Amino acid sequence: MTTVYLGTLAHLRGNPFVRPNALEIIADGALWVDGDGRIAGYGRAGEAPETGERVDFGAAWLLPGLIDAHLHFPQYYAVAAANRGLLSWLRETVYPEEAAFRDAGYAAGVARALVARLLRGGVTCACVFGSQYLEATGALFEAAGQAGLRLIAGVTLMDRNGPDELLTTPERAWWANETLLERYGGDPRLHLALTPRFALSCSPQLLAMCGEFRRRHPQVYLQTHINETLEEIAAVQRAFPDAWNYLDVYERYGLLGPRTLLAHDIHPQSAELRRMAESECRVVHCPSSNLFLGSGLFPLRRHVEHGIPLALGSDIGAGLHLSVWEELSEAYKIQRLQGETPTAAQLLYLATLGAAEALELGGEIGNFLPGKAADFFVLDPGGDDYLDARLQRCPTLEARLFVLMQLAGSGHVRRTFVAGRPVSP
Numbered sequence: 001m002t003t004v005y006l007g008t009l010a011h012l013r014g015n016p017f018v019r020p021n022a023l024e025i026i027a028d029g030a031l032w033v034d035g036d037g038r039i040a041g042y043g044r045a046g047e048a049p050e051t052g053e054r055v056d057f058g059a060a061w062l063l064p065g066l067i068d069a070h071l072h073f074p075q076y077y078a079v080a081a082a083n084r085g086l087l088s089w090l091r092e093t094v095y096p097e098e099a100a101f102r103d104a105g106y107a108a109g110v111a112r113a114l115v116a117r118l119l120r121g122g123v124t125c126a127c128v129f130g131s132q133y134l135e136a137t138g139a140l141f142e143a144a145g146q147a148g149l150r151l152i153a154g155v156t157l158m159d160r161n162g163p164d165e166l167l168t169t170p171e172r173a174w175w176a177n178e179t180l181l182e183r184y185g186g187d188p189r190l191h192l193a194l195t196p197r198f199a200l201s202c203s204p205q206l207l208a209m210c211g212e213f214r215r216r217h218p219q220v221y222l223q224t225h226i227n228e229t230l231e232e233i234a235a236v237q238r239a240f241p242d243a244w245n246y247l248d249v250y251e252r253y254g255l256l257g258p259r260t261l262l263a264h265d266i267h268p269q270s271a272e273l274r275r276m277a278e279s280e281c282r283v284v285h286c287p288s289s290n291l292f293l294g295s296g297l298f299p300l301r302r303h304v305e306h307g308i309p310l311a312l313g314s315d316i317g318a319g320l321h322l323s324v325w326e327e328l329s330e331a332y333k334i335q336r337l338q339g340e341t342p343t344a345a346q347l348l349y350l351a352t353l354g355a356a357e358a359l360e361l362g363g364e365i366g367n368f369l370p371g372k373a374a375d376f377f378v379l380d381p382g383g384d385d386y387l388d389a390r391l392q393r394c395p396t397l398e399a400r401l402f403v404l405m406q407l408a409g410s411g412h413v414r415r416t417f418v419a420g421r422p423v424s425p
C-alpha cells in the first residue's frame, strides 16, 4: 500500500559543486512510498496518487535522511570536555571513558541511547568507530539493527601508544573483525569497517593485518583519521620515518581505495590530495570537532578541485552536535573564514547525496529518486515563533533552507523514517 507524505521537499538531483540547479525544492510537495519502503515518486501534492494513506506534515520540510560519516561510539559521554588539543585530549578525557566499555552492560545501554539520539536528530546512516571491546561493538550493531539505523562500524583498533586495557594484537583484531563479519555481514543495512584508530595507535603489524583482511574481504570499509593536527602529523613522521607523508603510511599497508574513509584531512600536502583522488579514497570533514579541538580550517575547495568524494561527520565526542544537521552551520563558518561561501545546495549535498555517494550507497539512499529506500526526516519550524517569522521573510525557498541550516537543530526534527518506517518518536 502506498503512503503519501505531504510537506515542503528539498533534495539534490546531482552534485551542486559541478552542476548548477542540482537542488530541487518543492513547496506543497508530496513524497509517495510503496509498501516495501521504497520511494514510488515525488512531486507537487496535486500529482500524488489519490489512493492510500496521507500523512500531512503541513509547513514542515521533508529532507533525505542525514548521514553522519564519522563519530565515536565510546565517546558518547565524553563530549564537551575542556582540552589542550588532540593528543592531550585523547589521553586525559577519551581513553578513560573508552575503557569503561569493557563492561558490556554499560556499553549496551550507551549503544541504545546513541542510536536513538542519532535517529531523533534525522540521522539515518552513520559510520561509527566502535569500542575496542568486541562485545561492546556487537551491542552497537544490535542496537542499530533493532532501531533501523544504517550502520558502518567496527572495533576500534590500537596496539600501541594507549593504556594497556585498550590495546589489542593483530591476531585478536583479525578474530574480532571475522566475528563481526560473520554475525552481521548478512544484514544489508549493517556493514563492517576495519577501524585502525590512526597511524600513531597502530604498529606496522596491525596496519598490515588490516590490509590483508581487506584483500580477503574486499566488501568491508576501512575508516581512520588523517592530517588532523600539525602536532600529530609531526609525530607520525617520527613514528614512520620511511613514509613520504601521512597518507603514504596507510598506502604502504594496502589501506587505500574507494571504501576508505579518511576523517579530517585538515592539513594535506598536494601530493596527498592527488594520491587520494587517484586511489579513490573518501574524506570526511568534521566541522565542530575541528573548531572545538582547534585543529584547523578544512580546505574544502582543494578537495573539491581534486574531485575527492566528501562527507560530513559529527566526530562525537570531539564534535558537539548529535545531529549532523547542526554541523552544516559550522561547515559554512569554517569556509567563510577562508573567504569561501558554500551554498545551501552544497551544504545539503555534503550531508545527504554526496555522503551516500562517498559511501557507495548512492544507488540506495541520498535523495528522493524513485526506487531508492525512503529514508527521510521531517524538519518542522512550526511552534518556534521566531524561526517561523524569520522564514516568512525569506525571498526564496533556497534562502529558507539556508536559514533552517543556521537556526534549526535536532530539536526541530519531528519524525525520522528509514525505508518508509518511522524510527523515532
Ligand SMILES: [Zn+2]
Binding pocket: 070, 071, 072, 225, 263, 315
Ligand atoms: Zn574521530
